[in-house]
Amino acid sequence: xxxxxxxxxxxxxxxxxxxxxxxxxxxxxxxxxxxxxxxxxxxxxxxxxxxxxxxxxxxxxxxxxxxxxxxxxxxxxxxxxxxxxxxxxxxxxxxxxxxxxxxxxxxxxxxxxxxxxxxxxxxxxxxxxxxxxxxxxxxxxxxxxxxxxxxxxxxxxxxxxxxxxxxxxxxxxxxxxxxxxxxxxxxxxxxxxxxxxxxxxxxxxxxxxxxxxxxxxxxxxxxxxxxxxxxxxxxxxxxxxxxxxxxxxxxxxxxxxxxxxxxxxxxxxxxx
Amino acid sequence: xxxxxxxxxxxxxxxxxxxxxxxxxxxxxxxxxxxxxxxxxxxxxxxxxxxxxxxxxxxxxxxxxxxxxxxxxxxxxxxxxxxxxxxxxxxxxxxxxxxxxxxxxxxxxxxxxxxxxxxxxxxxxxxxxxxxxxxxxxxxxxxxxxxxxxxxxxxxxxxxxxxxxxxxxxxxxxxxxxxxxxxxxxxxxxxxxxxxxxxxxxxxxxxxxxxxxxxxxxxxxxxxxxxxxxxxxxxxxxxxxxxxxxxxxxxxxxxxxxxxxxxxxxxxxxxxxxxxxxxxxxxxxxxx
Ligand SMILES: Nc1ncnc2c1ncn2[C@@H]1O[C@H](COP(=O)(O)OP(=O)(O)O)[C@@H](O)[C@H]1O
Ligand SMILES: [Mg+2]
Numbered sequence: 001x002x003x004x005x006x007x008x009x010x011x012x013x014x015x016x017x018x019x020x021x022x023x024x025x026x027x028x029x030x031x032x033x034x035x036x037x038x039x040x041x042x043x044x045x046x047x048x049x050x051x052x053x054x055x056x057x058x059x060x061x062x063x064x065x066x067x068x069x070x071x072x073x074x075x076x077x078x079x080x081x082x083x084x085x086x087x088x089x090x091x092x093x094x095x096x097x098x099x100x101x102x103x104x105x106x107x108x109x110x111x112x113x114x115x116x117x118x119x120x121x122x123x124x125x126x127x128x129x130x131x132x133x134x135x136x137x138x139x140x141x142x143x144x145x146x147x148x149x150x151x152x153x154x155x156x157x158x159x160x161x162x163x164x165x166x167x168x169x170x171x172x173x174x175x176x177x178x179x180x181x182x183x184x185x186x187x188x189x190x191x192x193x194x195x196x197x198x199x200x201x202x203x204x205x206x207x208x209x210x211x212x213x214x215x216x217x218x219x220x221x222x223x224x225x226x227x228x229x230x231x232x233x234x235x236x237x238x239x240x241x242x243x244x245x246x247x248x249x250x251x252x253x254x255x256x257x258x259x260x261x262x263x264x265x266x267x268x269x270x271x272x
Numbered sequence: 273x274x275x276x277x278x279x280x281x282x283x284x285x286x287x288x289x290x291x292x293x294x295x296x297x298x299x300x301x302x303x304x305x306x307x308x309x310x311x312x313x314x315x316x317x318x319x320x321x322x323x324x325x326x327x328x329x330x331x332x333x334x335x336x337x338x339x340x341x342x343x344x345x346x347x348x349x350x351x352x353x354x355x356x357x358x359x360x361x362x363x364x365x366x367x368x369x370x371x372x373x374x375x376x377x378x379x380x381x382x383x384x385x386x387x388x389x390x391x392x393x394x395x396x397x398x399x400x401x402x403x404x405x406x407x408x409x410x411x412x413x414x415x416x417x418x419x420x421x422x423x424x425x426x427x428x429x430x431x432x433x434x435x436x437x438x439x440x441x442x443x444x445x446x447x448x449x450x451x452x453x454x455x456x457x458x459x460x461x462x463x464x465x466x467x468x469x470x471x472x473x474x475x476x477x478x479x480x481x482x483x484x485x486x487x488x489x490x491x492x493x494x495x496x497x498x499x500x501x502x503x504x505x506x507x508x509x510x511x512x513x514x515x516x517x518x519x520x521x522x523x524x525x526x527x528x529x530x531x532x533x534x535x536x537x538x539x540x541x542x543x544x545x546x547x548x549x550x551x552x553x554x555x556x557x558x559x560x
Contacts, residue, residue, distance in 0.1 A: 080452050105455035118447060119469050128464055129454045185454060 034087035053219040058234035075108040109182025110191040115174035117166035152176040172203030310531035326500035328529040335532040343509035348485035354425030359432030386430035394494030397423035415497035435477030439470040476554035483547040489513035
């Protein structure tokens with residue numbers, strides 16, 4: 001795809017590569033014949049799809065249909081929960097199932113549904129991760145903490161209390177801190193599992209605004225059970241049911257003319 | 273009807289609490305009353321000093337409790353340290369490195385170990401550890417403070433392991449997924465998150481363990497040598513529970529001797545109360 005890759009070294013976006021034709025890009029995710037099992041139970045069945053870089057892809061579907069499992073397969077956290085992954089997932093050309101899981105999780109950040117912070121100060125929540133993966137000097141570390149907190153719109157609110165325990169933050173702030181913790185890994189892909197389900201409308205809109213900003217630099221996959229959220233910010237939509245992809249396409253097409261009966265029923269059900 | 277039931281339940285809870293406190297107060301007062309003759313006759317200087325021995329049956333008997341107090345504290349501290357080092361390591365091993373099924377088998381084994389009567393530990397210590405020390409440390413007798421500390425340490429292990437495990441489990445359930453999710457290794461997680469978040473509850477557990485160690489009688493008595501001299505690691509020693517169990521029954525007419533033992537146990541009780549208080553203060557505000 002690209003023969004010559006030049007890494008672009010700017011704080012916070014060194015993941016961006018330059019294609020030969022000069023366009024900036026981050027990685028696409030290509031999933032081929034993916035099957036995931038927990039014990040004997042098959043949770044994902046024959047998933048085949050491509051998730052495009054530089055766009056927000058929303059995954060929707062009834063709860064229990066395997067949305068979270070799908071995200072957790074992409075950074076292989078499923079394996080930590082004793083799940084089994086069969087098939088292939090590529091990040092551009094590289095097969096992520098063959099990669100070292102620690103390096104992989106640095107490239108593919110996942111934000112969990114429940115807002116939660118590490119039991120330490122706000123700045124340590126980020127430096128805990130950066131100190132493990134990178135060798136930043138003190139000054140650069142400080143600079144980066146500031147940058148990532150700015151990227152998630154948290155810096156203004158907490159700049160006076162960076163050394164206070166993060167547990168005192170509100171749910172929305174914790175969720176944005178969780179996104180900052182992903183960003184500080186310098187990932188190529190950002191996976192978010194219902195990031196707004198525990199938040200009020202204002203926090204939700206804040207996060208959506210931020211995601212629209214971030215999609216220029218990261219491939220974003222967003223699981224949501226909020227259809228209006230998908231309509232507001234998603235470029236592409238994947239609809240799942242019982243572990244399978246039933247329908248996928250651009251957000252416009254899929255919401256204006258759903259093809260399958262299941263999808264129509266789901267939309268009707270959700271919009272009551 | 274429900275209201276009446278609530279009242280009855282509430283009343284019973286209050287009564288039980290009252291009875292418990294009353295019994296404890298009774299024990300405490302009884303100890304104080306029984307201690308008075310010794311304190312009057314021997315004086316605090318005679319009961320606690322650096323010069324004399326515990327020699328209650330001589331022509332001029334002396335009743336220095338300090339050697340036994342030191343022996344108690346020495347063995348208990350050492351035992352707690354042993355148990356802490358091995359217990360924390362074992363808890364980490366069980367929680368992070370062994371397969372869950374296997375770890376669960378060991379946990380139930382540890383529960384069983386906690387139920388073994390202390391005389392069994394004393395007996396095993398006496399028949400294996402004591403001869404071993406005798407042979408390899410060139411001692412006149414294998415019964416010593418070290419032997420007692422090791423036996424006591426082994427007895428504390430199940431408690432320490434389960435205390436450590438409980439705290440580790442809490443932290444682990446809550447944060448390990450997040451940490452792995454950031455591509456971080458187990459060891460880094462253990463050092464930077466587990467240790468810092470369980471510090472206080474582990475410390476509280478250690479203080480509780482120390483309390484248990486101080487009260488332990490039988491097993492210690494069997495391997496410590498029972499000689500009320502100031503304790504040395506490889507020498508004989510004595511503990512307050514030991515001295516009490518050995519001498520209480522055989523005292524005939526010497527009322528002062530008996531009273532001195534009450535003083536010893538009053539001191540033991542006060543030490544225990546302080547430990548429990550410290551442990552309670554340490555608990556509760558962990559940063560989990
Ligand atoms: N750790 C696990 N162990 C066993 N089964 C699981 C586990 N996680 C999820 N599952 C099962 O996989 C199915 C899909 O779950 P999930 O991916 O969380 O659905 P969704 O996110 O769409 O609500 C559910 O039936 C659930 O019970
Ligand atoms: Mg889910």
